[in-house]
Amino acid sequence: MEKECKVARTGCIGTCSVGPAVLVEPGDYLYQSVTPDKVREIVRDHIVLGLPVKDMLYKNEAYFQKQHRLVLRNAGKIDPSRIQDYISAGGYSALAKCLATMTPQGVIYEVVTSGLRGRGGAGFPTGQKWSLVARSHNTPKYIVANLDEGDPGVFANRTLAEADPHAIIEGMLIAAYAIGAEKGYIYIRSEYPLAIQTLQKAIAQAKAMSLLGEKILETSFKFDLELRFGAGAFVAGEETAILASVEGRRAMPRPRPPYPANSGLWQKPTLIQNVETLANIPLIVQNGGHWFSKTGTPKCTGTKCFSLTGKISNPGLIEVPMGITLREVVFDIGGGVPDGKKFKAVLVGGPSGGCLPETLLEIPIDYDSLTKVGAIMGSGGIVVIDEDSCMVDTARFFTEFCVDESCGKCTPCRAGLARLKEVFDKITHGQGEMSDIATLEKSGVYIRDASLCGLGQTAPNPVITTLRYFKDEYVKHIVEKQCVAGKCFKTRDEEELE
Ligand SMILES: Cc1cc2nc3c(=O)[nH]c(=O)nc-3n(C[C@H](O)[C@H](O)[C@H](O)COP(=O)(O)O)c2cc1C
Structure with a gap:
């Protein structure tokens, strides 16, 4: 008997x-560490x-059981190089709904109701x-999607861009409709070649199907989108630094206010x-803000990757309810x-996050709880x-x-x-x-307290939290000249050899 099977x-x-990994559908069979023989x-x-x-299947059911995949709904399931796959998974129907049945204010109302936070x-x-930008009479207005992701260990x-680029583009289109923008940029670090290639292809396909450009879905709505490349600096992801970079200057932050919502690209x-x-x-947009707000906590709705x-x-990459x-x-x-x-600590929030001990593992992941114990959500490391x-x-x-x-x-x-x-060098x-x-x-x-931007304002978090929760290790280094893990007290020559 002949069987038809599509490989994507x-x-x-x-x-x-x-x-x-190879996913076989129907049935969501996930095969792991696949080789040509397998x-x-x-x-x-x-x-x-x-x-x-059976013995080649991914067995760790717990890995997916506690996840709640909204943002990653299509990751690993559709071919990101085919706009048709995104559309057949329901993609661009939210944009169509907005343009056909919703006013810009109606869209913003749903986003406010959802409780979504950046x-x-x-x-x-x-x-x-969105309300702030929409209310402004100063035109033109712009949208920048931040894909700089300069934190080490965060991917x-x-x-997301490599797996589902159209979800980002559709989100930008809906935002553009809501706030009245006609031009947008995706700011992406140049060290992400596959994501860049995937987004470029997705943009070209969306343009070819009149989902970008003039007369989108045969309406008077127009929106154009370009990529802009960052050159690998962590600070370039800070919003005012992005503005400088997109305008062609060095990515350096500036004081706020004015906030970009009032005065951003080209003022x-x-x-x-x-x-x-x-x-x-x-x-x-598709399911309503109220639907979205039911996931997560009352003050922190939805999920986080x-x-x-x-x-x-x-x-790996996970998506969990707040x-x-x-x-x-x-x-x-x-x-x-x-x-x-033995578990010792968990660093939450990237390089400027907080190091938390086992006694704090029961805290819920949400912006406020993490801040209380000295960590930050960051971009999700x-x-x-x-x-x-x-x-x-x-x-x-x-x-x-x-x-x-x-x-x-x-x-x-x-x-x-x-x-x-310098002080750390002295101690170690x-x-x-x-x-x-x-x-x-x-x-x-x-x-x-005194730094200009979020980089300096959060950089001491690992120092402050390790001093708060692991002070005994500092004391041991200073008084007993001992490092519990044998990492410190190396000579310069030994350090250079490493
Ligand atoms: C040093 C530094 C780096 C940042 N890097 C990023 C980044 O890579 N991606 C990002 O979305 N936001 C980053 N941010 C936060 C942005 O300034 C901004 O708050 C964010 O893009 C706003 O989008 P949101 O409201 O959707 O979170 C960074 C902030 C700082 C201080």
């Missing part, structure tokens, strides 16, 4: 540790005989930002939105720490740290990253972070004194 390349489904077996047994090859880190209410936005109202925020929009990395059994606990993410979805090692890591060295590492990435414009960030790094080379702890504490707070 998809984006990543998120199970990074067991790739390449493909032969899958085709012969599963496709031809209808008998799934997924780029700060958690600002999205509907409120959620890249994976015109500009809506800057993270791509994950935008990918939620078609669902909100996280790159789960570090010492974790199931690293309000899930850190313990559920690390132990139930992530499978805990591998090789029988969770790094698990085991007993083999030194918390002083971890804080030193992220401080060094922020020293390198500081743009140097404001003194607290430029000079203050460099000073922190065996010359620490107890007074250094107070210097780190005071300087950290000063840099946090």
